[in-house]
Amino acid sequence: MVTAVLEPSRHPLAPFIHRLEQGLPMLENSDQNVMEVVGILKSYGVVLDAYSNNLNYVAESQFLNVFPFFKYFNGQLTGDRLLKHWWHDRINFEYAEYCMKSMFWHGGGGLDAYLDTPEFIEAAKKAIVARWKNNPFMLGLNKLFPDFLLEQTRQMAYYTGLGQFWRVMSDMFLDLSDRYDAGEIKTTADVTNHVLAGLVADASRPITYKVEIKGEVYELIPESAGLTFLMDTAVPYVEAIFFRGTPFAGTISYNAQAAQVPAEQGIFTYGALYADPLPIGGSGIPPTLLMQDMRHFLPDYLWDYYMGTLRKEQDLRVKICQTFQKSMFCVTSAALMGLAPHGLEPKTLAEQQANREFFEHWMDRLLSSQIKAVNSQA
Numbered sequence: 001m002v003t004a005v006l007e008p009s010r011h012p013l014a015p016f017i018h019r020l021e022q023g024l025p026m027l028e029n030s031d032q033n034v035m036e037v038v039g040i041l042k043s044y045g046v047v048l049d050a051y052s053n054n055l056n057y058v059a060e061s062q063f064l065n066v067f068p069f070f071k072y073f074n075g076q077l078t079g080d081r082l083l084k085h086w087w088h089d090r091i092n093f094e095y096a097e098y099c100m101k102s103m104f105w106h107g108g109g110g111l112d113a114y115l116d117t118p119e120f121i122e123a124a125k126k127a128i129v130a131r132w133k134n135n136p137f138m139l140g141l142n143k144l145f146p147d148f149l150l151e152q153t154r155q156m157a158y159y160t161g162l163g164q165f166w167r168v169m170s171d172m173f174l175d176l177s178d179r180y181d182a183g184e185i186k187t188t189a190d191v192t193n194h195v196l197a198g199l200v201a202d203a204s205r206p207i208t209y210k211v212e213i214k215g216e217v218y219e220l221i222p223e224s225a226g227l228t229f230l231m232d233t234a235v236p237y238v239e240a241i242f243f244r245g246t247p248f249a250g251t252i253s254y255n256a257q258a259a260q261v262p263a264e265q266g267i268f269t270y271g272a273l274y275a276d277p278l279p280i281g282g283s284g285i286p287p288t289l290l291m292q293d294m295r296h297f298l299p300d301y302l303w304d305y306y307m308g309t310l311r312k313e314q315d316l317r318v319k320i321c322q323t324f325q326k327s328m329f330c331v332t333s334a335a336l337m338g339l340a341p342h343g344l345e346p347k348t349l350a351e352q353q354a355n356r357e358f359f360e361h362w363m364d365r366l367l368s369s370q371i372k373a374v375n376s377q378a
Contacts, residue, residue: 039302045173055163245270
């Protein structure tokens, strides 16, 4: 039992630190916030199901395919689906690849570390040789540039790593929606607790990767590698996609002399928690693809809410983005609570202080985020 308590934090975002210490999400509670967050996460869950299936399909069935023209069809290519694809009546799997490549670029976590181990390199080289066994050109290319196909194999591992992560999150969000419809989810804290429980339940879920080449199975990431859902995919995902992200082409100069892009990846603030919702819908903005996908699966109650606003469908993607950011602050809250060094019930003053320093560190990174904006919306 704690016999003393810390003084209130003096951090600029102290109210949000205190909320996290009490097991409350960074998003304030209101019926509207709960409705928006659950509604958008239901739509997101449907989209993530499609993203996950495609990423895993590419990793397993398009291994080192030089010209994967039909990778977005999951092996079900028909004339009708091709026409819909050309007409853009489809899920934008390009956004899933954008997230995968952002994770691959930023690295971090056990998956990133394992891909540089002798064990992975040896397994990858065997798979590469088997893949191009009867292709002297590709085998010659591999000898001339031994890191090229190896790096492509590492990227394939990120396809499946993100695909397996999103598989868990999709099921979690759809289950959240079912619980809301049943009257079990009533507050933003209920949302965060649901996500936290899901993260904990699947924390040790193995992340593995194998491919079948000419009837033989090659294990690139065996279960014995010890890679798990939470620390090796979920945490790097939060870091790469929620926090860092990548600069959006057309909105910022990549010219080194302009110095508009930070020199260090670690201080990037282009993730989902920082993005200005207004450019959403513009050409070249990757989240536009996600918002476009989610608009097709909005539950009726969220659609009705958007149609009751001033501009109705005219700024629908912007409104979806604002709602999505609300939901991501709930998800991030769950992740931070789950990673707190001494849980949410520290037993000593020293443990309280360690938790306080942990939360203050993350709040330092959220100073320029949309945390105040999402809490100021009705």
